[in-house]
Amino acid sequence: MISRRTLLAAAAGATLPLAAPGVLRAQARDLRLGIITPPGHPWNNAALKVAEVLKEKTGGKLTMTVFHAGQLGNEGAMMQQLQTGALDMAFLQAAEVGNRVPNVAAILAPYVIRSTEAAAKLVRQPIAMQMLEPLPKETGTLGLGWGITSIRVVFSAKEIDGIAGLNGMKLRINTTPAFRDFYSLLGAAPTPIPTPQVYDAMANGQVDGLEADLDFSWNQRFDKVSKVLMRMDAVFMPFIALASGKAWQTLSAEDRALITAATKEALAVQVDQTVTNAPKLLKDFEGTGIKIVVPPTADAAPIIAEYDKIWAPKAPILPELRKIGATLG
Template identity: 65%
Template sequence: MKISRRLLLAAGATLPLAAPTILRAQARELRLGILTPTGHPWNNAALRVADELKAETSGRLTMTVFHAGQLGSEAAMLQQMQSGALDMGWIMAAELGSRVPSIAAITAPYVVDSTDKIAKLVRHPVALSLFDVLPRETGTVGLAWGITGMRAVFSAREISSIADLKGMKLRINPTPAYRDFYQLLGAAPTPIPTPQVFDAMTNGQVDGLEADLEFSWNQRFDKVSKTILMMNAIFMPVIALASGRVWQALPAADKDLITKVVKKQLDRQIDELAANEPKLVAQFKAASIPVKTANPADAAAVVAEYDKIWLPKAPVLAELRKVGKTL
């Protein structure tokens, strides 16, 4: 078949138009939601992910980070990821654990007893295997863990041991895994919005706060505390999630790159937090607040009762405890 010069010119004329169309189809702007405020280590890690993705792809993949709950609560962000309206979200284990007991298991008391061990635990295959249920249970894909350090009780009255928590009105994270532990210790979990806790401790509405050291230093809860009791019992991790719907549509190479970059930056966050914890403890001690350390043996009976509640719901807790003893 003879092709006319006119047809060749017509076909050639379409190529410059088609090529940019292909390039535009490959470009993508990702949207990531996170509850914590600007400047938080998790947020900083998310911004580094955005910068690295842009650099690695020469601008083809970009990411906008929506800080401080701009896209709503974590529950709302999960719904958006399930529908595909939100590409990624960094969601705390408290929110996920209230829906998926096996995720809550990692926040059980005394799985590990130091921040250095947290850093090792969240990189262990057993902890990473907890992500396996997420596509089915939440419609999301887990990419990596981020962490906070071990949590402490900031008390508005003088305390010295776990026994002194009995009867205290404590503001704790309301996730069932935390609530069950502190109720078994005899404390009275008291729901107070985080921005109101400082005043609530000042006026006696609550007797204390259970929180991680970094958050508490930034909020200066030492100024309304008479004792800091290092529990070394529980911690609050975050999971970097991708929407299952969005993930399914991404090219394999983009999935690999996003996973690699997210893990790299959250590994950095984990290492930096673990290295910084001794400095935080020193800062609290320099503030002339007695810093005391709880004895895990004092909570042994409570942990046994706790496991009676949680092992039937999350059998993986037994495996996590075994891992924790080896770290």
């Protein structure tokens, strides 16, 4: 396994011992980036921006092809391709990386942040990059930075007035254990449904509710199959821009620096745009006439205590993450 020191040195532009020195950019090279979201999604736009900058800065010698909508497989498959060097880069959800590195999953804990604005601030804190330091050793990848989604909301097909309404609800969730444990503590029955089938599952009563970020929810128009939108202000799903450790070593220091800078710039724009768009999306939902419920903040305290009994031993960074999150508004 590639060591963290080796990859971090590469990120800083140091010269690496290469198995084949001739692979450094002497001719045109097309990088491959995988992503599960469809064309037009904010994450995809960020990936395409990286590709645009690389082509412009190198006069077309270094380009990037973005494989949208899981064309290369699901996130687990893309992680494996990163590890073998078959894939150069990927934008993967923190859930996928957190399955392998529990400290990364800590960012998914409920009530670490309470708003999209706070989520944006959190991924820009030094602790966010600190959480990615074990990736070279644990996954053979290098974390170049974070992107975000808006804070997630819950849609319900039945009338609910607060968190208690989730008790007994068949709730479609992201399958990550971090979310599963949270919603289980609330009494819900977490139900995994493939993303393309979520709308129909709500429409035909296969599930009573679902949780998702605002962008995806508006694109899918979940308000049309729901009576209530509950603003949990509890969890969000960031993503990580990952580079393959094996592929990284075949790049020159100049190219590594260029890719890192282009990625960080594109992610910064994506984060800012997500913050700007979140209130607009909420207004769009308000305009549909759907009932919007905002549970009292005090309801969160018992859940935080129970959740941390489960997750603090697995993700020791969680208490520090909570302290920092509490300062972000």
